[in-house]
Amino acid sequence: MRKFTIIPLILAFLGCSGPEPGVSLQLARERKEAVSGLGYELFFNLPEDPKAPIRAAQTISFNLERPRQIILDFKENPASVKSIQVNGRVAQSRFTNEHIVLPRRYFKKDTNTIAIDFRAGEQSLNRNEEFLYTLLVPDRARTLFPCFDQPNLKAAYTLTLEVPEHWVAISNTAPNEASVDNKRKTIRFGTTEPLSTYLFSFVTGEFQQVTQTRNGRSISLYHRETDPLKIAQTGIIFDQVFASLEWLEEYTWIPYPFAKYDFIILPGFQYGGMEHTGATLYNDRRMFLGEHPTTGEQLGRMSLIAHETAHMWFGDYVTMDWFDDVWTKEVFANYFAAQMIRPQFPGINHRLNDLRAFYAASYAVDRTTGTNAIKQPLDNLAKAGLIYGNIIYDKAPIVMNMLVERMGPEAFRKGIRTYLQQFAYGNATWEDLISILDRETPENLESWSRVWIHSRGMPHIRACISNDSLVVTQTDPLGRGLLWPQKITFSLTDREQKLNGIRNRIITLDLELAEAKTPVPPGMKCILPNTDGLAYGMFLPDSLSLEYILHNLARFEAEETRLSLLMTLYENMLAGNLSGDAFTLALIRYLPAETNNLVRNSALSYLADATLRYTTEKDSRTETFLLKTAADMQEDKEYRLLAYRTLAGLFTDSLITQQLFEQWDSGKSFDELPFAETEMTSLAYQLMIRLPKKASYIKEKQLERITNPDRRKAFAFIVQAVDPDPSARDAFFESLLEVENRSTEPWVISALGYLNHFLRQEHAQKYIRPALDGLEEVQQTGDIFFPTSWISACLGGHNSRAAADIVAAFLQEHPDYEPLLKNKILQAADHLQDTAPQPF
Numbered sequence: 001m002r003k004f005t006i007i008p009l010i011l012a013f014l015g016c017s018g019p020e021p022g023v024s025l026q027l028a029r030e031r032k033e034a035v036s037g038l039g040y041e042l043f044f045n046l047p048e049d050p051k052a053p054i055r056a057a058q059t060i061s062f063n064l065e066r067p068r069q070i071i072l073d074f075k076e077n078p079a080s081v082k083s084i085q086v087n088g089r090v091a092q093s094r095f096t097n098e099h100i101v102l103p104r105r106y107f108k109k110d111t112n113t114i115a116i117d118f119r120a121g122e123q124s125l126n127r128n129e130e131f132l133y134t135l136l137v138p139d140r141a142r143t144l145f146p147c148f149d150q151p152n153l154k155a156a157y158t159l160t161l162e163v164p165e166h167w168v169a170i171s172n173t174a175p176n177e178a179s180v181d182n183k184r185k186t187i188r189f190g191t192t193e194p195l196s197t198y199l200f201s202f203v204t205g206e207f208q209q210v211t212q213t214r215n216g217r218s219i220s221l222y223h224r225e226t227d228p229l230k231i232a233q234t235g236i237i238f239d240q241v242f243a244s245l246e247w248l249e250e251y252t253w254i255p256y257p258f259a260k261y262d263f264i265i266l267p268g269f270q271y272g273g274m275e276h277t278g279a280t281l282y283n284d285r286r287m288f289l290g291e292h293p294t295t296g297e298q299l300g301r302m303s304l305i306a307h308e309t310a311h312m313w314f315g316d317y318v319t320m321d322w323f324d325d326v327w328t329k330e331v332f333a334n335y336f337a338a339q340m341i342r343p344q345f346p347g348i349n350h351r352l353n354d355l356r357a358f359y360a361a362s363y364a365v366d367r368t369t370g371t372n373a374i375k376q377p378l379d380n381l382a383k384a385g386l387i388y389g390n391i392i393y394d395k396a397p398i399v400m401n402m403l404v405e406r407m408g409p410e411a412f413r414k415g416i417r418t419y420l421q422q423f424a425y426g427n428a429t430w431e432d433l434i435s436i437l438d439r440e441t442p443e444n445l446e447s448w449s450r451v452w453i454h455s456r457g458m459p460h461i462r463a464c465i466s467n468d469s470l471v472v473t474q475t476d477p478l479g480r481g482l483l484w485p486q487k488i489t490f491s492l493t494d495r496e497q498k499l500n501g502i503r504n505r506i507i508t509l510d511l512e513l514a515e516a517k518t519p520v521p522p523g524m525k526c527i528l529p530n531t532d533g534l535a536y537g538m539f540l541p542d543s544l545s546l547e548y549i550l551h552n553l554a555r556f557e558a559e560e561t562r563l564s565l566l567m568t569l570y571e572n573m574l575a576g577n578l579s580g581d582a583f584t585l586a587l588i589r590y591l592p593a594e595t596n597n598l599v600r601n602s603a604l605s606y607l608a609d610a611t612l613r614y615t616t617e618k619d620s621r622t623e624t625f626l627l628k629t630a631a632d633m634q635e636d637k638e639y640r641l642l643a644y645r646t647l648a649g650l651f652t653d654s655l656i657t658q659q660l661f662e663q664w665d666s667g668k669s670f671d672e673l674p675f676a677e678t679e680m681t682s683l684a685y686q687l688m689i690r691l692p693k694k695a696s697y698i699k700e701k702q703l704e705r706i707t708n709p710d711r712r713k714a715f716a717f718i719v720q721a722v723d724p725d726p727s728a729r730d731a732f733f734e735s736l737l738e739v740e741n742r743s744t745e746p747w748v749i750s751a752l753g754y755l756n757h758f759l760r761q762e763h764a765q766k767y768i769r770p771a772l773d774g775l776e777e778v779q780q781t782g783d784i785f786f787p788t789s790w791i792s793a794c795l796g797g798h799n800s801r802a803a804a805d806i807v808a809a810f811l812q813e814h815p816d817y818e819p820l821l822k823n824k825i826l827q828a829a830d831h832l833q834d835t836a837p838q839p840f
Helices: 006-017 027-035 234-252 294-311 323-344 350-366 381-387 390-407 409-420 430-438 446-454 545-556 559-574 579-592 596-611 621-631 636-649 654-666 677-690 692-705 709-723 726-736 745-753 760-774 777-780 787-797 802-813 819-828 830-835
Strands: 034-044 055-064 070-073 083-087 094-096 099-102 110-119 125-127 131-134 156-164 168-172 173-179 184-189 202-205 208-214 217-223 261-264 280-283 318-320 426-428 460-466 470-476 488-491 502-511 517-519 526-529
Touching: 070 110, 070 426, 070 787, 083 099, 083 217, 131 261, 131 802, 156 168, 168 184, 168 217, 173 819, 184 460, 184 526, 184 654, 208 517, 217 234, 234 294, 234 323, 280 294, 280 460, 294 318, 294 323, 294 596, 318 323, 318 654, 323 350, 323 381, 323 390, 323 430, 350 381, 350 390, 390 409, 390 446, 409 430, 430 446, 460 488, 460 526, 470 488, 470 502, 502 517, 502 545, 517 692, 526 545, 526 559, 545 559, 545 579, 545 787, 559 579, 559 596, 579 596, 579 621, 596 621, 596 636, 596 709, 621 654, 621 677, 636 677, 654 677, 677 692, 692 709, 709 726, 726 745, 726 760, 745 760, 745 787, 760 787, 760 802, 787 819, 802 819, 819 830
Parallel strands: 034 156, 217 261, 261 280, 318 426
Antiparallel strands: 034 055, 055 110, 070 099, 083 110, 094 099, 125 131, 131 202, 156 184, 168 202, 173 184, 208 217, 460 470, 470 517, 488 502, 488 526
């Protein structure tokens, strides 16, 4: 583990001027050098009333090598702290910049204790009428209780909760004892293994419990679902949890390293999941699927479970030293999740699924001017949430797969086992890991890492045939002269023969330098890039090859080839090398011949995006095609459902609108087409926008159909965004600018998307500037994905020069805007660049 030396000037600065807001890297380094043997004993008295204050107390114990000033993190009103005792003595403290500063005179060498009575903070204590849960990642423990809120000061936690008698309570460990008095229940939990502050967790409220035991291991699931068809899925969920644990134990040779593995499925949860040891949280919509889940939805659930389970080893057992390396836990979670899915879904083309799951999402950011490197510098944990995004979740697993290919899977596995053993229950950096892996391979991993890990962007790759040789070149679009080493596969054809005929060649070459070449047979005319879908970059075929791909997608036998080339077409459309009209027509011609639902799903997504944003011929061809596909009983049922969902997001034709309304009203769609609550609720929102005179009727009828109380609350909130009265929508938007009205973030994001619906974008232009003005406050008060989702929802429905001008003016007026947050704006506004007079 890297050691840091602190010069006296830094200590003087911290002691005299006080620490800056947040948790600075400087402060974190200084505390890491000084504090050891850390433990927290915590007590929270949780009232049933979600607006009542929470009385709390804690004792922090730790060791010091010498007496020194201690700085705790607490982002709350100073009046929240009622009393402080240090080593049994009442202590005076100074509250400054979200910190409690305690003078050196109270502390001694070796063991010290700080006892604090306080009112708990609530920013990250998600309180609802019937339940609450903590969510403290990345630096939100300090919003709940005073602490050393940094990942490399791991501690043992002993928690006691007092809750209403009828509530259940779950934490990182199992309860040791419980008692009831005057309709209140007190529960004391066992002491945890060493954990970072962001992993401390508790959940309490009204939940149903399901427990299964297999091979001596008992796991409990807690949920609030009422639909019997959804509750019946718990068996599948348990199968996948147990399978993930067993896979990881076998791969790492390390038994599950924590006291228990329980999980809670929460309505309105902000993320897909959160890897608290012993109390992992999941989003209900990702876990309890509809009556007829698509292949993608089923794979997504398994991937989510595997991802959070992998975190138990990668992130919880071994944790990054600082949040600049948060990507190391996310890359392993997604990389290993992709491996764990394979035995659970043996009939799936998993190379195709990896391509679908990782590449498209990564390109969506990497193509923009707001892209970032996988590893980003971070000077303060207050900005740590902005490190998260598609690059660390999606590009990093692609790059990790390249690393495994360079090393070989067994050498990689050996290195991973060494890494876990060496840093067990501790912290490590990417440099620590790469030095271990470097010992297992002759490859120069440090040089490879500088480009793929520490540099932003992706190569632009071109190919041509010259003098009977395939010549492949790569360039750095950002002008730095970087070279991205990787293998790339090309298929060459003379355009006359079938793809499996004698006039086709498949060539794989190593592109290590700016140019590579290899001989090819004479007569080859078209060069089709990345046909195995393993390489990464912006592939720029010549016009003849691009035209060939456009008209021959269905001819390729390999599913991953079809999807990879489909992605190439889409990226070239966005780059202006292919018109939206040509791309849309090509998709409508191609889709009837496609047979794989994962490819179909991606193609339909591209079709919707091209139709809404990039076509110049505004007719109903796309709608007519989707309606026909959804109605065709000869087609695959899942494909029909995918087409129907796509249609429900973009329809404008009056006859189609009336037909969809009649289906929604009757509760019956086309014969044998699944039409459950999820589809009817989504369609209700869309119909209210298109049929304002029927909006009240649609609202009331759909609310009657929804029986689950949590989903009724969600509908009642989101439906305000599709109110036919513009003044009502304006008032609702204004309310969202107040933090107290943004407590359930997924509802807010859905509502913002409807407020800025493409059919109402002219009216909604007035929302863009206030949404941008409020983005910093949204970042400070919301959870890690919220600022990105906030600005994406606000801009996603806009496609006008006026919208682009608003964004450009904001950026010009804020030249010193926080760079990490500015990148989120640039990513979300990328589709507006084509309408802007100059780049943002």
